[in-house]
Amino acid sequence: MRKHLAWILPLLALPVLWLLLWGMGTDKYTLPSPLEGAEAPTFHLETMDGDSVDLADLRGKAVLLNFWASWCIPCRQEHDVLKLTEATYDREDAVVLGVVYQDTEENARRFLAQLGGDWTQLLDPTQRTAIDFGVYGVPETFFIAPDGQIARKKVGPVTWDLVKPTLDSLIAAAPSRTAGGAP
Numbered sequence: 001m002r003k004h005l006a007w008i009l010p011l012l013a014l015p016v017l018w019l020l021l022w023g024m025g026t027d028k029y030t031l032p033s034p035l036e037g038a039e040a041p042t043f044h045l046e047t048m049d050g051d052s053v054d055l056a057d058l059r060g061k062a063v064l065l066n067f068w069a070s071w072c073i074p075c076r077q078e079h080d081v082l083k084l085t086e087a088t089y090d091r092e093d094a095v096v097l098g099v100v101y102q103d104t105e106e107n108a109r110r111f112l113a114q115l116g117g118d119w120t121q122l123l124d125p126t127q128r129t130a131i132d133f134g135v136y137g138v139p140e141t142f143f144i145a146p147d148g149q150i151a152r153k154k155v156g157p158v159t160w161d162l163v164k165p166t167l168d169s170l171i172a173a174a175p176s177r178t179a180g181g182a183p
Contacts, residue, residue: 034134035133035134035142035150035153036150036151036152036153037149037150037151038149038150039148039149039150040055040063040065040133040142040144040148040149040150041055041129041132041133042054042055042056043055043124043128043129043132045099045122045123045124045129046122046123047120047121047122047123048100048105048108048109048121048122048123049120049121053097053120053122055144055148056148058095058144059146059147059148060146060174060175061091061092061093061094061095061146061174062089062093062094062095062143062144062145062146062167062170062171062174063094063095063096063097063142063143063144064082064085064094064095064096064097064141064142064143064144064163064167065097065099065133065141065142065143065144066078066082066096066097066098066099066139066140066141066142066158067098067099067101067130067133067135067138067139067140067141068098068099068100068101068138068139069100069101069102069103069107069108069138070103070107070108070110070111071103071107072138072139074138074139074156074157075138075139075157076115077157078139078157078158078159079115079117081157081158081159081160081163082096082098082117082119082158083116083117083118084160085119085160085163085164085167086117086118086119088164089167089171093171093174094167094170094171095119095120096119096120097119097120097121097122098117098119098120098121098122099121099122099124099129099130100121100122100123100124101124101127101130101135101138102127102130102138105123108121137155139155139156139157139158140153140154140155141153141154141158142154143166143167143170145170145173145174146170146171146173146174146175151166151170152166
């Protein structure tokens, strides 16, 4: 019996070791989203400036939709990337939208006054839009293609190395404005 245990125990340990190694190599911020490749949920939300934004009006443009909150530490980490994104892209090609998630407008204003940023901030007081997008924490960012499909979802803070190539590819794939594409 001892002879058999000498080689059976290491064999039994192999699946456990494989599972541990696989788990350590997996990006904890990469979660599959059933929305990727699907039409983005529609929304019509009020901005912090008193205007409103309807996602349907942004057809023909790439959209970076970022759910954030003032109490969120990773949101602070990604904030400079979002500022750079807003400064880099022409609003005719790409639009950055922030959605205040489970936070007050007052706290969001204080956060933005402290850290800066000039992109459109949306209020989702009932959290209906967050629910429709399947948001369960912040930050979560959705890259919406000019045709209205969700191209990518990122859980956790975005980096420039993610944002730039993703938006560049979405813009490049957009129908040409001069060739009769979307305005």
